[in-house]
Amino acid sequence: ELKAAYGELIGPDFHWRGDLLALGIGNGRQAGGGHPLCPNALADDGLLDISILPAPQEIVSTLKSLLEGGLGIDNLFVRAR
Numbered sequence: 001e002l003k004a005a006y007g008e009l010i011g012p013d014f015h016w017r018g019d020l021l022a023l024g025i026g027n028g029r030q031a032g033g034g035h036p037l038c039p040n041a042l043a044d045d046g047l048l049d050i051s052i053l054p055a056p057q058e059i060v061s062t063l064k065s066l067l068e069g070g071l072g073i074d075n076l077f078v079r080a081r
Helices: 056-069
Strands: 005-011 014-026 049-054 078-080
Touching: 005 049, 014 078
Parallel strands: none
Antiparallel strands: 005 014, 014 049, 049 078
16 A cells, blocks of 8 residues: 655755655666656766655646646656755
């Protein structure tokens, strides 16, 4: 059974809080198996990138916006550097 976890992330010019299904933090673009977890990450910029997959109740409103805007599933993630 998949259960959401609550999280709050605060950084310069970034604040997110809510239930999430996945959280990725990295200085490289890919995680094991070549999955693009933090696709904008650069290993030599001195920054950590964050990728958050919000829990379903938060995704519902996002899905409506995505379907109306014709955007892809990648935009379900909240990303920050």
